Amino acid sequence: MDQAPxxxxxxxxxALLAVPTRQSPVAVVFLxxxxxxxxxxxxxxxxAAFIISGRVPASVLAAIPLVGSVILALMILSWWxxxxxxxxxxxxxxxxxxxxxxxxxxxxxxxxxxxxxNLLNKVLGLVxxxxxxxxxxxxxxxxxxxxxxxxxxxxxLAAGGQKARSGTQLEQAWAGPVLAPDGSxxxxxxxxxxxxxxxxxxxxxxxxxxxxxxxxxxxxxxxLVLAPLLAFGGELGGELVGDRFGSDFFIARAIRNAQxxxxxxxxxxxxxxxxxxxxxxxxxLGAILGMILQVTQVVTTDWNLQVVRTSTGLxxxxxxxxxxxxxxxxxxVQQLRLAQSVLEQRxxxxxxxxxxxxxxxxxxxxxxxxxxxxxxxxxxxEADLAVPDRMIDPAWIWYSLRIEIVVIVLLGSVxxxxxxxxxxxxxxxxxxxxxxxxxxxRLRRWGxxxxxxxxxxxxxxxxSVEMELFRAQSVQLSxxxxxxxxxxxxxxxxxxxGKVEIPMIPVADARYLRDLALHSAESSSxxxx
Amino acid sequence: xxxxxxxxxxxLENKVIATTDLPSVPDEEFELLDPRYLWLRWxxxxxxxIVIIVVASVVTIVARDVVIPWLPAAIASGLLLxxxxxxxxxxxxxxxxxYLVRTHDLSYRSGVLSRSVITVPFxxxxxxxxxxxPLERWQGLASLEVKTAAGELFGGLTxxxxxxxxxxxxxxxxxxxxxxxxxxxxxxxxxxxxxxVAPPQSYPPDRPQSEPPLSQPxxx
Numbered sequence: 001m002d003q004a005p006x007x008x009x010x011x012x013x014x015a016l017l018a019v020p021t022r023q024s025p026v027a028v029v030f031l032x033x034x035x036x037x038x039x040x041x042x043x044x045x046x047x048a049a050f051i052i053s054g055r056v057p058a059s060v061l062a063a064i065p066l067v068g069s070v071i072l073a074l075m076i077l078s079w080w081x082x083x084x085x086x087x088x089x090x091x092x093x094x095x096x097x098x099x100x101x102x103x104x105x106x107x108x109x110x111x112x113x114x115x116x117x118n119l120l121n122k123v124l125g126l127v128x129x130x131x132x133x134x135x136x137x138x139x140x141x142x143x144x145x146x147x148x149x150x151x152x153x154x155x156x157l158a159a160g161g162q163k164a165r166s167g168t169q170l171e172q173a174w175a176g177p178v179l180a181p182d183g184s185x186x187x188x189x190x191x192x193x194x195x196x197x198x199x200x201x202x203x204x205x206x207x208x209x210x211x212x213x214x215x216x217x218x219x220x221x222x223x224l225v226l227a228p229l230l231a232f233g234g235e236l237g238g239e240l241v242g243d244r245f246g247s248d249f250f251i252a253r254a255i256r257n258a259q260x261x262x263x264x265x266x267x268x269x270x271x272x273x274x275x276x277x278x279x280x281x282x283x284x285l286g287a288i289l290g291m292i293l294q295v296t297q298v299v300t301t302d303w304n305l306q307v308v309r310t311s312t313g314l315x316x317x318x319x320x321x322x323x324x325x326x327x328x329x330x331x332x333v334q335q336l337r338l339a340q341s342v343l344e345q346r347x348x349x350x351x352x353x354x355x356x357x358x359x360x361x362x363x364x365x366x367x368x369x370x371x372x373x374x375x376x377x378x379x380x381x382e383a384d385l386a387v388p389d390r391m392i393d394p395a396w397i398w399y400s401l402r403i404e405i406v407v408i409v410l411l412g413s414v415x416x417x418x419x420x421x422x423x424x425x426x427x428x429x430x431x432x433x434x435x436x437x438x439x440x441x442r443l444r445r446w447g448x449x450x451x452x453x454x455x456x457x458x459x460x461x462x463x464s465v466e467m468e469l470f471r472a473q474s475v476q477l478s479x480x481x482x483x484x485x486x487x488x489x490x491x492x493x494x495x496x497x498g499k500v501e502i503p504m505i506p507v508a509d510a511r512y513l514r515d516l517a518l519h520s521a522e523s524s525s526x527x528x529x
Numbered sequence: 530x531x532x533x534x535x536x537x538x539x540x541l542e543n544k545v546i547a548t549t550d551l552p553s554v555p556d557e558e559f560e561l562l563d564p565r566y567l568w569l570r571w572x573x574x575x576x577x578x579i580v581i582i583v584v585a586s587v588v589t590i591v592a593r594d595v596v597i598p599w600l601p602a603a604i605a606s607g608l609l610l611x612x613x614x615x616x617x618x619x620x621x622x623x624x625x626x627x628y629l630v631r632t633h634d635l636s637y638r639s640g641v642l643s644r645s646v647i648t649v650p651f652x653x654x655x656x657x658x659x660x661x662x663p664l665e666r667w668q669g670l671a672s673l674e675v676k677t678a679a680g681e682l683f684g685g686l687t688x689x690x691x692x693x694x695x696x697x698x699x700x701x702x703x704x705x706x707x708x709x710x711x712x713x714x715x716x717x718x719x720x721x722x723x724x725x726v727a728p729p730q731s732y733p734p735d736r737p738q739s740e741p742p743l744s745q746p747x748x749x
Contacts, residue, residue: 357678473653473679474686478645496678514648521650522633528653529678 013153017086020094023079024126024145031075031144084141086157091131093141105140109133110158111313111529112328112358115151119321127151131158132328132358139359155327159312202314202378203307203364203371207299213366214298216343219290298365307364309378314354316362331527332357333379334471334495338372339463354379355498357529376466380452383468388445388456393488393504397437404433446502448513451520453493455500469520471495471528477514479507493517496529559627559638565668566690567623572664574616581608618642628688635675635703637686647686653677654707656685657700661693671696675703 036044051061074097082095086107093103112132121127129151131141205213303320313329335355344350352375354362364375376385408430412423436459443458448469456464476492483489483503489510492501502513521528585605589598622641629636636648656676665671671693676685691699 472650473677473684474647474649476645476647476683478640478643480643484644492683494677494679494684499679499683518634518648518650522652 010157013157014086016150016153017157020083020085020092021150022083023143024124024147025079026120026124026126026145027082027143028075028079029120031079032072035071035075084143086154091141091154103140105131105133107157111332112326112356113155113158114139114327114359115155115325117319117323121145122321129154130359132332159310199311200309201306202309202374203305203367205302205305205366207303209366210299210302210305211295212347213302213349214295215291216341216347216349216366217294217298218341218343219287219294302365305364307362307375314362314378316364326360326362328356328358328362330378331529333362334467334529335498335500336376336379336466337361337463337498338466339461341461345461355495357497361497380466380468383451384449386447386449386452386454386466388447388454388464390446390448390505392441392444392446392502393486393506394441395482395486395488396504397434397441399482399504400437401430401434405430448516450516453500453502453513453517455502465498465500467493467495467498467500469493469517470524470526472517472521473528475514475517475521477510483507491517559629559636561627562623562688562690563670563692564623565670566626567620569664569668569670569690570619571616574612574619578609578612581605581612626690628691630699630702635686637688647683649675649677649686651703651706652710653679654703657703657707659696659700669693673699673703 078095078097081097081100082093084091084093086092089107091103091105091107091110093105095101095103110131110133112130114130114132115127116130117127124145125148126145127148129141129143129146130139131154133140300320301322302318305318306316308315308317310327313327313331314333315325315327317323317325333354333356337353337355338350339353340350349366349368350372352364352367352372354364354375356362364371367375408426412426415423415426440457440459443462444456446453446455448454451470452466452468454464454466456462472493473496474494476494477489478492479489487507488504489507490501490503491505491510491513492499493513502510505513582605585601588601618641622639625638625641625644627638629638633652634648634650636646638644638646654675655678656674658674658676660672660674661670669692670689671691672687672689673691673696674685674687678684688696688699
């Protein structure tokens with residue numbers, strides 16, 4: 001590979017970043033938006049309602065703009081102070097309003113770079129950047145609005161640093177999201193061939209596949225978008241009406257209403273049919289609306305979803321309006337999680353989730369068995385893969401059930417004073433739960449090999465976790481009183497992100513599992529992050 | 530298992546480890562904590578009990594018109610009962626609390642009703658700190674907190690009720706071991722070949738014959 005242009009590019013990148021820079025002033029807008037969101041839209045709405053209803057004294061009203069301007073001034077000051085630059089292979093960040101904080105991040109410690117471009121950024125040609133390092137699980141360095149030349153420069157230099165660290169030759173500059181002709185940032189299009197020995201596309205989703213992925217999800221999940229409004233509507237109503245008597249006033253009134261209603265109510269078949277019809281049509285409407293919302297959400301969020309293996313790790317790019325590019329070294333991936341809901345089983349694809357250190361796991365929905373195998377070979381290379389062929393002790397059923405029985409009986413007896421004799425129906429739940437728990441026990445499998453552990457759980461949908469043992473950060477063997485009486489134990493192996501916990505196994509096997517995990521972690525010099 | 534010496538690979542011992550030879554965490558060899566720790570916890574309980582009594586009395590006197598007179602007393606006696614119960618459990622636990630230091634890891638044993646042993650390999654230690662609250666300083670005790678990358682809750686361990694001197698020596702030892710192992714990890718990208726360990730013979734998979742096979746196309 002031609003070295004000269006690369007070192008020229010590198011020199012350009014370094015020169016560009018050497019000058020201490022601030023984020024674009026647009027970042028202040030994001031700060032304000034985040035502050036407003038942290039206050040809570042509903043609380044703000046309630047506050048506005050209070051003000052409109054005229055209950056707020058004039059002094060408080062006058063104070064609001066004053067407080068607002070102080071907060072605004074603080075935000076502008078914090079933006080002013082947030083300065084970053086690149087000095088001698090280290091990213092130096094200075095920030096802080098009252099106390100100056102100085103962060104230095106060695107480039108070769110950078111393990112994950114995430115670049116995002118939301119609508120506002122797209123309009124202005126900016127991107128947001130997040131940098132994760134070895135030894136951190138929150139972003140060491142996060143910028144809301146930076147121009148794309150600087151973002152690309154940081155990405156390239158970070159990739160170069162990673163390569164230098166792992167001893168491979170500095171090849172072609174690491175290409176993040178590419179520039180479209182209109183200057184916006186778009187994920188790399190699928191039609192372009194992967195560069196020779198640099199990158200390989202592992203997964204690429206077409207819009208048709210995205211629609212199928214969306215249809216495989218429960219339609220009502222799409223309505224979750226509207227949930228916050230529905231959930232807080234009641235609270236908001238209560239606040240508006242007035243809290244003179246407190247919430248027990250409302251409960252007592254509701255009970256009286258229900259009792260009164262049940263006394264004077266004539267249950268004709270027409271009314272019953274009407275109610276059932278209304279409920280069904282509401283459900284159907286909800287399902288259709290939910291599906292539409294779901295399809296829209298999946299298609300826009302995961303538009304052109306791609307997972308690419310780069311020379312330094314994996315990179316996942318996706319998004320139509322809000323584009324995200326998350327790049328991470330493979331060592332940061334701690335677990336491989338698979339899941340298949342009932343609908344996904346019908347469609348024949350699974351959801352893959354790579355549990356990574358730091359913000360957000362890499363999720364790859366709609367994966368075929370081939371893609372899963374490919375991803376598995378990336379994330380669990382050369383591992384002696386464990387086969388889930390062991391079961392946990394059936395005592396687990398009784399252990400889980402008895403707690404639920406106690407809860408049902410307690411709640412039921414309390415409810416018996418309020419709405420007799422309906423709580424007796426709750427007793428039906430007990431054999432139902434027993435059947436459900438027994439099915440869950442029957443279908444649960446775990447397994448261990450010299451390298452990996454796997455835990456697979458299934459009811460109708462199934463999910464599994466696979467993890468290499470050497471990633472264990474801590475191993476815990478615990479025995480509750482219940483387990484001690486039966487010679488059982490629980491083992492929990494925790495990685496830097498995520499854990500695998502196997503309950504109710506014979507204590508000898510638990511000890512073996514614990515000792516095997518410790519042996520693996522202590523004798524392996526492989527990088528666990 | 531001896532340390533891998535990268536300058537001199539010939540010195541690396543890599544024997545096959547049979548199941549019976551796997552180092553196991555021996556229950557008998559745990560070092561118990563300082564008995565003064567029990568007094569420390571009881572003092573904490575006593576303090577909490579005093580606070581409950583004071584708050585209950587204040588509420589009873591001040592708010593006697595609004596609240597049913599015996600309610601704060603009832604709640605207070607309930608809480609006091611719980612405090613006494615926890616003091617009794619702590620007394621039971623003190624003989625059980627312990628720690629164990631081995632060549633490659635540190636373990637901490639705790640719990641009475643639900644017993645647990647948590648083990649942290651030195652190669653995973655990120656942070657070792659000593660903490661001393663005012664009561665601990667008074668009794669000459671200290672807590673040793675060992676953190677890994679797995680987070681606060683169960684990712685690390687905290688050994689309370691250590692003699693201050695012991696805690697300091699432990700901290701130095703753990704920090705040194707962690708630093709040595711971290712260096713070794715950074716210098717070598719080469720994977721050590723570990724001999725595979727056979728699963729225990731005494732655990733055949735217990736799968737009834739009538740079960741449908743669970744192996745899906747997504748498993749290997």
